[in-house]
Amino acid sequence: MNPKVETFFEDLKHWRPELSKLREIILGCNLNEEFKWMHPCYTFQNANVVLIHGFKEYCAIMFFKGALLKDDENILIQQTENVQSGRQIRFTSLQQIIEKQDILMSYIFEAVEVEKAGLKVKLKKTEDFKISKELETKFNDNPDLKKAFEALSPGRQKAYLLYFSSAKQSATRESRIENYEKRILNGKGLNDCVCGLSKKFPSCDGSHKNLK
Known part of the structure; x- marks a missing residue:
């Protein structure tokens, strides 16, 4: 125990x-x-x-x-x-x-x-996740954003894709993308703190202000 x-x-x-x-x-x-x-x-x-x-x-x-x-x-x-x-x-x-x-x-x-038995769940690859039309539009308008996104680790890309696409309204999806645009450009994941660690990582206490 x-x-x-x-x-x-x-x-x-x-x-x-x-x-x-x-x-x-x-x-x-x-x-x-x-x-x-x-x-x-x-x-x-x-x-x-x-x-x-x-x-x-x-x-x-x-x-x-x-x-x-x-x-x-x-x-x-x-x-x-x-x-x-x-x-x-x-x-x-x-x-x-x-x-x-x-x-x-x-x-x-x-x-x-x-x-x-060493069995593993077959997980989707990043390319299997749907990119919302709002994010596609952002990528077309801002090639630097697309380049920064593609430079992120597969796990960070998946987290963003799931978070953006989970919103039911187009306006909400657009708002989420705009709120996290700077974070993506700075190479940060959805759950990353400015300390460089994930908020979910045990060594980070989550007290830092998130980079917006």
Whole structure:
């Protein structure tokens, strides 16, 4: 049991009984407990297997390679259409978790077998993601922006493409592109701080003002 996870549970204001039960179930599957992305994360031979987290309307466990699980019970949820690998199982009560305990353990053991077999989710390449017409227009109007974008790492390009295209309204897509134009020109990713690290990176505390 990881001391950082202990602190996490001590500070919990919502879903404590539910997340505590999920923790108990996962630890019963002999996974190693770590603390990543500000949440309890469970690993097998240093590979991330499952993470527990709570939201306003539900709590959940998230399988990092859930897309590879058979899902015989049809309970895995893809959070958004752009999530390629991870899948959730959601709960709104402790009783739901207790009733599904054996099923959860079978899914966890299957996820461990996925790691033992070295299976990987086939992820989309950058060129497989749709470039919105608003971004295409920006590229045509400003070749330097297109050049700067193409110089970004594939992961940073994907993050921008997903963020820009996820807006339903054209005006919102245009606004997002304009807000991040300077960041792209400066070689920064969507989640990068001015310190050069990602806001999601453990060494960055996220206290820096983002470069706009």
